[in-house]
Amino acid sequence: MGKLKEIREKGYIIPYRMLKIVIGALPALLKAMVKHPVMILSSNLKAKKVEKGLVTELPYEIPEYKPGMPYCKSNKRYLRPTHLCNSHAPEIVALANELGAFKLDDYEYAENVFNFVKNNIKLAFVGLDREVDTLRRGSGTCVHQLSLLGALLRSGCIPFRYRLYSLAVVESLYQNEVEASQVVKEWYDAIGAFMLHGTGEVYIDGEWLTADPTFTPPYEAALGLPLAKFGEDPLGVWNFPVEGTMMLLEGLPYGAGAAWNLLANWIAKGERLKVDISMERARERGRKILEEIGVEAYDEMVRKKYKAKLPKITLEKSPQLVFID
Amino acid sequence: MLEYSFLERINERAKNYIFPIETPVDEAVYKPKSFFSISNKEADEYKFKAIKYSFKHHYENNVFYHKLCRERNVKSDDIKTIDDFKKIPLIPHEFFKDYPSGREFAVWLANIMSIKLPEIVIKGKNPTYDEVIEAFKEAGIVVAYSSGTTGKFTFIPRDEKSYKMTEYSIAKSAIDMLQHWWDYDAYSYLLFPDPRTTNIFVGKVTAILFDMVKDTRVAIETQITTDLLRISMGVVKNFKERMMSKFIRSAMKRMNEKMVDKIIKWADERSKNNDRIFFAGAPFILDMVIEKMEKEGISYDFGELGAVLTGGGWKTQEAKRLPVDDFRKKVEKYFGIPPENCLDLYAMVEGNGYMVHCPEGHYLHIPKTYYHPIVLDEDGEQVGYGEEGRFAFLDAIPRSYPGFIITADKVRLHEDCPSCQRDGMVLEPEVSRIRGEEIRGCAEEMRKILTGGE
Numbered sequence: 001m002g003k004l005k006e007i008r009e010k011g012y013i014i015p016y017r018m019l020k021i022v023i024g025a026l027p028a029l030l031k032a033m034v035k036h037p038v039m040i041l042s043s044n045l046k047a048k049k050v051e052k053g054l055v056t057e058l059p060y061e062i063p064e065y066k067p068g069m070p071y072c073k074s075n076k077r078y079l080r081p082t083h084l085c086n087s088h089a090p091e092i093v094a095l096a097n098e099l100g101a102f103k104l105d106d107y108e109y110a111e112n113v114f115n116f117v118k119n120n121i122k123l124a125f126v127g128l129d130r131e132v133d134t135l136r137r138g139s140g141t142c143v144h145q146l147s148l149l150g151a152l153l154r155s156g157c158i159p160f161r162y163r164l165y166s167l168a169v170v171e172s173l174y175q176n177e178v179e180a181s182q183v184v185k186e187w188y189d190a191i192g193a194f195m196l197h198g199t200g201e202v203y204i205d206g207e208w209l210t211a212d213p214t215f216t217p218p219y220e221a222a223l224g225l226p227l228a229k230f231g232e233d234p235l236g237v238w239n240f241p242v243e244g245t246m247m248l249l250e251g252l253p254y255g256a257g258a259a260w261n262l263l264a265n266w267i268a269k270g271e272r273l274k275v276d277i278s279m280e281r282a283r284e285r286g287r288k289i290l291e292e293i294g295v296e297a298y299d300e301m302v303r304k305k306y307k308a309k310l311p312k313i314t315l316e317k318s319p320q321l322v323f324i325d
Numbered sequence: 326m327l328e329y330s331f332l333e334r335i336n337e338r339a340k341n342y343i344f345p346i347e348t349p350v351d352e353a354v355y356k357p358k359s360f361f362s363i364s365n366k367e368a369d370e371y372k373f374k375a376i377k378y379s380f381k382h383h384y385e386n387n388v389f390y391h392k393l394c395r396e397r398n399v400k401s402d403d404i405k406t407i408d409d410f411k412k413i414p415l416i417p418h419e420f421f422k423d424y425p426s427g428r429e430f431a432v433w434l435a436n437i438m439s440i441k442l443p444e445i446v447i448k449g450k451n452p453t454y455d456e457v458i459e460a461f462k463e464a465g466i467v468v469a470y471s472s473g474t475t476g477k478f479t480f481i482p483r484d485e486k487s488y489k490m491t492e493y494s495i496a497k498s499a500i501d502m503l504q505h506w507w508d509y510d511a512y513s514y515l516l517f518p519d520p521r522t523t524n525i526f527v528g529k530v531t532a533i534l535f536d537m538v539k540d541t542r543v544a545i546e547t548q549i550t551t552d553l554l555r556i557s558m559g560v561v562k563n564f565k566e567r568m569m570s571k572f573i574r575s576a577m578k579r580m581n582e583k584m585v586d587k588i589i590k591w592a593d594e595r596s597k598n599n600d601r602i603f604f605a606g607a608p609f610i611l612d613m614v615i616e617k618m619e620k621e622g623i624s625y626d627f628g629e630l631g632a633v634l635t636g637g638g639w640k641t642q643e644a645k646r647l648p649v650d651d652f653r654k655k656v657e658k659y660f661g662i663p664p665e666n667c668l669d670l671y672a673m674v675e676g677n678g679y680m681v682h683c684p685e686g687h688y689l690h691i692p693k694t695y696y697h698p699i700v701l702d703e704d705g706e707q708v709g710y711g712e713e714g715r716f717a718f719l720d721a722i723p724r725s726y727p728g729f730i731i732t733a734d735k736v737r738l739h740e741d742c743p744s745c746q747r748d749g750m751v752l753e754p755e756v757s758r759i760r761g762e763e764i765r766g767c768a769e770e771m772r773k774i775l776t777g778g779e
C-alpha cells in the first residue's frame with residue numbers, strides 16, 4: 001500500500017491532464033511533419049555536423065565527490081529523489097556542497113542553486129535524461145533544468161516540485177524558437193501554444209517560491225526580457241499559461257519523455273537542432289548587448305518597461321451591491 | 326437632387342437607440358452625417374470635445390482611473406488640444422482579464438465602473454460569472470464578454486446609454502459603407518448567437534440589426550454562457566464537466582450541420598423571390614456554408630441585391646486562417662455578391678469604435694468623431710503612419726468604464742485611405758494578433774464551439 005501511495009505521490013504515473021495535453025498536441029505535430037518529409041530528412045542528414053558545432057566548453061567544473069559529504073536522506077514528499085531527479089547522485093551531492101548546502105541559510109542556498117542553473121545551463125531541446133546528464137552537458141530543456149535544480153535543492157534538504165503547463169509565448173521568443181523551424185512553427189500555430197513548459201517551486205519558510213531558470217542572461221538580453229531572479233514568476237513577462245493545464249508534481253512520470261525523446265533524438269532531430277542553433281545565435285547577440293550596456297544597466301532598463309504595466313485596482317465594497325445567501 | 330440623407334434614414338430606423346443630445350459625446354455620435362466621410366476639420370472638432378469630456382468624466386468618477394492619472398501626473402484640464410491626447414493614460418487590455426471569481430467578481434465590476442450603480446442583488450454564496458452578469462443585467466447593466474484561447478474572459482460593463490450608443494454606432498458605421506445596398510426591405514441572416522440571449526459581445530451588439538432590416542434570422546439559437554464557452558473550449562474543472570464537454574461538443578457538431586443546411590435553404594428561397602439579402606457575422610460560418618454549396622454544386626446570383634458584413638475576427642491561428650481576399654472571391658463565386666458588397670468590420674469588446682472596410686479598397690476606416698486611434702511600439706511609444714505596431718484607442722462612448730485602452734492587435738495605420746475619397750485615417754485591411762497574446766475574437770470562440778474545439 002505504502003509503495004503504491006509513494007508511486008502515485010511521486011507522479012510516476014502520467015497524470016491525466018498531461019496525457020491529455022500530449023495526446024492533444026500530437027495530431028498537429030504529425031500533420032506538420034507529414035507535410036515536410038524532405039525538409040525533415042535533409043535537416044536530419046545534416047544533424048551530426050550541426051550538433052558538433054553546438055558543443056562548447058562548460059563554463060563550470062563539476063566538483064569531486066568525497067565520501068561523507070552531507071546530503072538529505074529524508075523520504076518525505078518533495079525531498080526524496082524522483083524520476084530523473086536524483087538528489088543522492090554523487091556529482092549532485094558534491095555540487096550541492098560546493099554551492100553551500102547545510103552551510104548557508106535556506107534562501108541563500110536556494111538562490112545560489114538557482115543562479116548556478118540559470119547562468120550556466122543553456123536551453124536546448126535535447127531528449128529527456130537524468131539530472132547528471134544535464135550537468136555534464138551544460139544544456140537541456142526547461143524540464144532538464146528543473147530536474148537539476150530540484151536535485152540540488154533536495155540534496156540540500158529544501159523541498160522542490162515541478163509546475164508544468166502549456167503556454168503561449170511572447171513575440172520575440174516565438175521568432176527565435178518557433179519560427180526557426182517550419183515544422184515547429186506549423187505545430188505551434190495549429191495549437192496556439194507550446195505543449196509544455198516547467199517552472200520550479202521551492203519551499204522556504206512556509207512558502208512555495210517560484211524559480212524559473214530556463215533562460216541564461218545572454219538569451220534574455222537577446223529577447224529583450226528582464227533577467228529573471230530567484231522568486232520571480234515568468235508569468236505575464238514572457239509566458240502566458242493556458243487556463244486549465246497547470247499541474248503541480250513531485251516528480252516526472254515514467255515514460256513521459258519517451259515520445260519527446262523519439263522526436264528530439266531521432267525523427268525530427270534536424271528540425272530541433274535548427275531551433276537550438278537559432279537560440280545559440282541569439283545568445284551570441286545577447287552576450288554583446290550585455291557587454292555593451294552592462295548586466296545591471298540592461299536589467300534596470302528592461303525592468304522599467306515591464307514595471308507597472310497593469311494599473312492596480314483595490315476592491316472597495318460598494319453599498320449598491322446586495323449579497324443574499 | 327432629392328436627397329433623403331443617409332443620416333435621416335438611419336435615425337428613423339434607430340429611434341430607440343437615440344438619446345437627447347446633452348453632452349459633447351452625444352453630439353459626436355448622433356449629429357455627424359457620417360462617421361467616415363465628413364471633413365477632418367469637422368470631425369476633429371467633435372472628437373476633441375467628446376474625448377476631452379469623456380476623459381474628465383472618468384477622471385472625476387472612477388476611483389481606480391483617477392489613481393492611475395495621479396500616478397502618471399495627468400489632470401483633467403491638461404487636455405487642451407488633440408495633441409494632448411497622448412497624455413491620457415491608457416489601460417492595457419489585460420487589465421480587464423484580471424478579475425476575481427464569486428462575489429468578488431461583482432465587487433470588481435463595481436470598482437472598474439465610472440457611474441453610480443443602481444442597486445444590484447446577487448444571490449448565492451459563490452455566484453458564477455453568468456449569475457453575476459445576470460444580476461447586473463436585471464439592474465440595466467450589460468456585461469459583455471469575449472474569451473480567448475487560454476480560457477480567460479474579458480468582461481466589459483456598459484450602462485444602458487453606453488450600450489445603446491454602441492449599437493447605434495455599429496449600425497451607423499456598417500450601413501454607411503453599405504449605403505449603396507441598404508434598404509430596410511431586406512432579409513438578413515445573423516451568423517452569430519442570438520443577441521437576445523447571449524452576452525458575447527459581437528453577438529450582443531448586433532441586436533440593432535433587427536431594427537435595420539425587416540426580416541432577420543439567427544444562425545446560433547442555443548444560449549451561450551461563459552460556462553458553456555469554457556467547457557466547449559475544453560477547459561474543464563471536474564469529471565462532470567469533462568463528460569459535459571463531450572456531450573456539448575457532439576451536440577454542437579450536429580447543430581452545426583443543421584445550421585448550414587438551414588442557411589442554404591434560406592438562400593434558396595430568397596434567391597427565388599429575388600430578395601435583398603444580407604449576411605452579418607462570423608466569416609467561418611459563411612465559409613462552411615460555401616464549402617457545402619461547393620460540394621453539392623449549388624450557387625446563387627444575388628448580384629447587387631446581396632451584401633456580406635463579416636466581423637468577430639479573422640484572428641484565428643494562422644494555419645487555419647481564412648485569407649480575406651479568397652473569401653471575397655468565394656462569396657462572389659457562390660452567391661454572386663460583388664466584392665464591393667463584401668466587407669469586414671473590426672471591433673473588440675473593450676471598445677465602441679467600429680472600423681469598417683470601404684467598398685473601394687477594403688481598408689478599415691476609423692470612425693472619426695468620437696474615437697481616436699493610436700499605434701504603439703513595444704515600449705509604449707507612438708509609431709508613425711505606415712509603421713506596424715500595437716493598436717490602442719481613445720473611445721468617448723462608454724460612460725460606464727474608461728475607454729482608453731491598449732489592445733493585443735497588430736495594425737498599420739495610414740493617414741489617408743489609399744483607395745477611396747473619404748478623408749481620415751484607415752487601418753490596413755487585415756488585423757492580426759500580437760504574438761504572445763492569445764488569439765481572441767468572437768468568431769474564433771464560435772468556431773471552437775461549433776466545430777467541437779477542433
Ligand SMILES: [Zn+2]
Nearest residue numbers: 683688742745
Ligand atoms: Zn477607403
